[in-house]
Amino acid sequence: MSSDTVASALPKTRIPSNAEVLRTQRRERISLALRYLILGSVGLLMLYPLFWLLGASFKSNQEIFTTIWFLPKDLTQLLDFSAYYNGWMTRTEFTFATYFLNSFLIVVPRVIVTLISCTLVAYSFARFEYPGRKFLFSIMIGTMLLPPIVLRVPQYLMFKELGMIDTYWPLILPSAFAVDTFFTFLVVQFLRGTPRDMEEAAIIDGCNALQLLWHIVVPLLKPALISVALFQFIWTMNDFIGPLIYISTVEKYPVSLALKMSMDVTGEVAWANIIAISIVALLPSLTVFFLAQRYFIEGATSSGIKG
Amino acid sequence: MASVNLEKIVKTYPNGFEAVHGVDLEVRDGEFMVFVGPSGCSKSTILRMIAGLESISGGELKIGNTIVNNLRAKERGIAMVFQNYALYPHMKVYDNMAFGLKLAGLPKNEIHERVTQAAKMLEMEHLLDRLPRQLSGGQAQRVAVGRCIVKRPEVFLFDEPLSNLDAKLRASMRVRLTELHRELRERGQPSTAIYVTHDQVEAMTMGERICVLKDGTIQQVDTPTTLYDRPVNAFVAGFIGSPEMNIRPATVVARDGGLGVEIGDTMLPLPTAFAEILRNRIGDKVQFGIRPEHIGTPRSIVAAGSQERAAVANCAFRLREHMGNEVYTYFELGGHDFAARIPTDFAGEIDAAERGQTIQLGFVMDKAHIFDTDTGLNLTLGALS
Numbered sequence: 244m245s246s247d248t249v250a251s252a253l254p255k256t257r258i259p260s261n262a263e264v265l266r267t268q269r270r271e272r273i274s275l276a277l278r279y280l281i282l283g284s285v286g287l288l289m290l291y292p293l294f295w296l297l298g299a300s301f302k303s304n305q306e307i308f309t310t311i312w313f314l315p316k317d318l319t320q321l322l323d324f325s326a327y328y329n330g331w332m333t334r335t336e337f338t339f340a341t342y343f344l345n346s347f348l349i350v351v352p353r354v355i356v357t358l359i360s361c362t363l364v365a366y367s368f369a370r371f372e373y374p375g376r377k378f379l380f381s382i383m384i385g386t387m388l389l390p391p392i393v394l395r396v397p398q399y400l401m402f403k404e405l406g407m408i409d410t411y412w413p414l415i416l417p418s419a420f421a422v423d424t425f426f427t428f429l430v431v432q433f434l435r436g437t438p439r440d441m442e443e444a445a446i447i448d449g450c451n452a453l454q455l456l457w458h459i460v461v462p463l464l465k466p467a468l469i470s471v472a473l474f475q476f477i478w479t480m481n482d483f484i485g486p487l488i489y490i491s492t493v494e495k496y497p498v499s500l501a502l503k504m505s506m507d508v509t510g511e512v513a514w515a516n517i518i519a520i521s522i523v524a525l526l527p528s529l530t531v532f533f534l535a536q537r538y539f540i541e542g543a544t545s546s547g548i549k550g
Numbered sequence: 551m552a553s554v555n556l557e558k559i560v561k562t563y564p565n566g567f568e569a570v571h572g573v574d575l576e577v578r579d580g581e582f583m584v585f586v587g588p589s590g591c592s593k594s595t596i597l598r599m600i601a602g603l604e605s606i607s608g609g610e611l612k613i614g615n616t617i618v619n620n621l622r623a624k625e626r627g628i629a630m631v632f633q634n635y636a637l638y639p640h641m642k643v644y645d646n647m648a649f650g651l652k653l654a655g656l657p658k659n660e661i662h663e664r665v666t667q668a669a670k671m672l673e674m675e676h677l678l679d680r681l682p683r684q685l686s687g688g689q690a691q692r693v694a695v696g697r698c699i700v701k702r703p704e705v706f707l708f709d710e711p712l713s714n715l716d717a718k719l720r721a722s723m724r725v726r727l728t729e730l731h732r733e734l735r736e737r738g739q740p741s742t743a744i745y746v747t748h749d750q751v752e753a754m755t756m757g758e759r760i761c762v763l764k765d766g767t768i769q770q771v772d773t774p775t776t777l778y779d780r781p782v783n784a785f786v787a788g789f790i791g792s793p794e795m796n797i798r799p800a801t802v803v804a805r806d807g808g809l810g811v812e813i814g815d816t817m818l819p820l821p822t823a824f825a826e827i828l829r830n831r832i833g834d835k836v837q838f839g840i841r842p843e844h845i846g847t848p849r850s851i852v853a854a855g856s857q858e859r860a861a862v863a864n865c866a867f868r869l870r871e872h873m874g875n876e877v878y879t880y881f882e883l884g885g886h887d888f889a890a891r892i893p894t895d896f897a898g899e900i901d902a903a904e905r906g907q908t909i910q911l912g913f914v915m916d917k918a919h920i921f922d923t924d925t926g927l928n929l930t931l932g933a934l935s
């Protein structure tokens with residue numbers, strides 16, 4: 244069919260006038276501006292405490308407790324980073340470098356063993372048939388409903404028997420047995436939603452169960468595992484109760500405990516120092532989050548297998 | 551070089567469902583065998599048992615001279631193409647194809663040679679360093695086929711590999727796959743292939759032999775033409791061919807000088823060869839089957855030279871569909887719906903007909919089939935020329 248017959252075959256549509264087009268455009272622009280305004284102000288409201296925290300690290304104690312505006316009255320104070328220096332040095336014999344190192348000594352191994360144990364357990368629940376699987380799975384889900392505080396006392400006694408008090412083992416070891424049920428559940432669900440064809444193709448290609456896990460399943464699970472690593476990192480970094488119970492030597496304190504300790508000293512507390520160091524304490528989690536964000540997005544868009 | 555032998559193969563799924571009921575089949579060495587049947591008839595189940603992805607509950611499966619029931623998939627010398635391609639999403643095309651060879655511990659240069667050769671054969675050398683998500687459906691399908699070829703398996707298994715492609719691409723991939731199979735066979739490489747599809751057109755065009763399945767049992771195994779001309783039962787007759795064969799209830803009646811079938815109030819005379827077989831069935835209800843192309847206008851019947859064997863009947867016209875070279879004509883006879891394929895050149899009176907108008911159509915009766923109402927068996931198989 245030639246193009247002019249196509250055109251003549253089309254029903255005659257009403258062509259909108261110029262004024263109408265302009266009116267529509269204006270209306271769309273106003274509604275867009277309105278949306279940005281609302282979103283922006285709500286966002287600002289939620290972020291304000293963070294801004295305030297940032298500003299407060301440059302204020303004197305007196306100003307911190309009397310003003311709600313986040314910037315210090317005297318803006319030249321913004322050039323004075325002494326609070327960061329003093330906070331970092333602490334009043335103990337250790338600097339925050341030690342405490343950060345301690346935190347990483349807990350967080351990094353814990354994230355690694357979590358990833359390994361979660362993957363193994365989830366792989367077994369999602370891909371293998373064995374007697375008692377359903378029962379075991381429901382027990383695992385059951386523990387998710389248990390308040391963690393219930394387990395503290397028996398766990399403490401157990402680790403005491405094992406002579407592990409005041410070491411990092413009690414903070415790391417449980418994760419090696421996939422007790423972070425939520426993560427295991429997350430990976431199981433992700434794997435259940437992933438078609439098995441690729442694994443079957445790999446079986447035919449000659450993979451055994453472990454090769455399958457390493458060459459095929461783990462790469463497929465990447466987006467889910469990144470989420471697990473991220474949350475485990477942030478939650479462990481921020482964990483306070485765990486170290487409080489098990490760690491008693493100041494030298495072994497992680498950041499969360501060290502921060503609390505800085506507030507506990509008798510005499511006058513320099514709040515700006517504490518606030519400054521809390522901001523520094525936020526940095527690792529923030530960094531990891533922004534690094535992982537890219538993969539979050541990639542995971543969401545690329546895991547869909549084309550039909 | 552390998553044939554595939556199924557002997558009394560049974561599959562019972564863990565939930566107790568018996569999906570395959572004792573299947574016997576021989577796929578010859580180098581043959582292109584197609585499993586066809588409606589969805590849920592256990593085509594995939596049988597294929598996956600051959601592949602080693604599904605355990606075999608009973609019977610014996612041989613590939614070549616080896617019983618493979620308890621061998622693992624990789625020891626069976628098979629390769630498989632899946633419906634969803636099943637490419638490894640994190641590996642480039644080259645690595646997708648090389649993966650199995652690497653696991654098998656082949657030397658690097660041998661792997662490289664095989665992959666490039668297969669890529670050349672499938673005209674996809676330019677795709678080798680793409681990721682699967684950068685491929686179109688047709689390209690992904692070609693990679694999936696390439697991944698099989700590089701392994702040089704004894705037996706190729708295909709599970710509905712074309713059903714995710716659009717109609718045009720499907721038609722061209724059909725031809726390519728068939729050509730590829732012939733090419734491998736002519737080179738003397740192992741090329742036994744089992745191809746699963748629910749599409750009878752694919753089955754008819756690709757299969758050297760076709761195995762028609764229904765509810766986990768084999769209905770008929772034959773070449774496409776035999777299957778088309780001599781279906782053993784009403785299911786096969788209705789499943790193969792498009793538009794499908796008209797199969798309608800009828801009664802065997804006696805008429806002067808022979809037998810006929812009565813469809814509603816219309817009697818069509820049966821050829822003498824049928825009469826001998828159906829003699830003691832007079833008065834019985836049967837299923838009368840005739841393919842649409844064996845019904846025509848008086849002129850098209852004459853043009854086909856079938857006028858001596860044709861019975862003419864008055865039919866009520868309902869609808870026509872122009873297909874270019876043919877007109878699909880839908881009409882009613884004795885209260886039942888029928889379809890006919892009439893060459894456009896001889897469809898003049900059809901073009902003029904109006905809904906409900908009486909038209910005369912001829913039925914080439916020696917191409918008809920009579921099926922038993924209860925068993926569906928083709929009673930007139932012996933009388934077909």
Ligand SMILES: Nc1ncnc2c1ncn2[C@@H]1O[C@H](COP(=O)(O)OP(=O)(O)O)[C@@H](O)[C@H]1O
Pocket residue numbers: 563564565567569587588589590591592593594595596
């Ligand atoms: N894992 C399974 N457990 C129980 N029944 C199954 C399972 N897989 C398939 N089936 C049943 O077996 C029958 C055949 O399935 P399938 O071989 O996939 O059919 P087809 O490939 O011919 O469409 C179907 O009725 C299906 O519901």
Ligand SMILES: [Mg+2]
Pocket residue numbers: 593594595710
């Ligand atoms: Mg199937």
